Amino acid sequence: MSLDHVARFKRIIMTINVNWQGDCRFKVITEDGFEVFIDADSKSAPCPTEILLSALGSCSATDVTLYFKDNDIELKALNNCVTYQLTENEPRLYKSVNLHFSIEAKVTESQVKTAIEEAINKYCHVCLMLQPTIDITYSIEIIN
Secondary structure, eight states, X not given: OOHHHHHHTTOSOOOOEEEEOSTTEEEEEOTTSOEEEXXXXXXXXXXXXXXXXXXXXXXHXXXXXXXXXXXXXXXXXXXXXXXXXXXXXXXXXXXXXXXXXXXXXXXXXXXXXXXXHHIIXXXXXXXXXXXXXXXXXXXXXXXX
């Protein structure tokens, strides 16, 4: 795990500002000044739950890439396609999520599984927060 990545999560208090932009639209400003737009109606930007799944997909992918980097494995490409199933009753919550990793690298299936399992069960903060209520699985495709 890179030092920058670890240092970022050693902070105890972090701030995110959410500014109403009219209707159900919001501008989110992170502590570092990055801006993300959210639209609960999904007309002009992703809705909050899509942002949540995006965080899950990108956080787990980040930790997989860091595993490869730490193990001197050259990664040529990585895609993480997040699919989900909702509960049948309102409120329609996420019941399960599958992270499908397509990875282009000279790597074994065992190395990929280790990287993903460590990301999901040990390093990815988003996975760790969601796992008590959402079943998170993964699938892989290796392109050599």
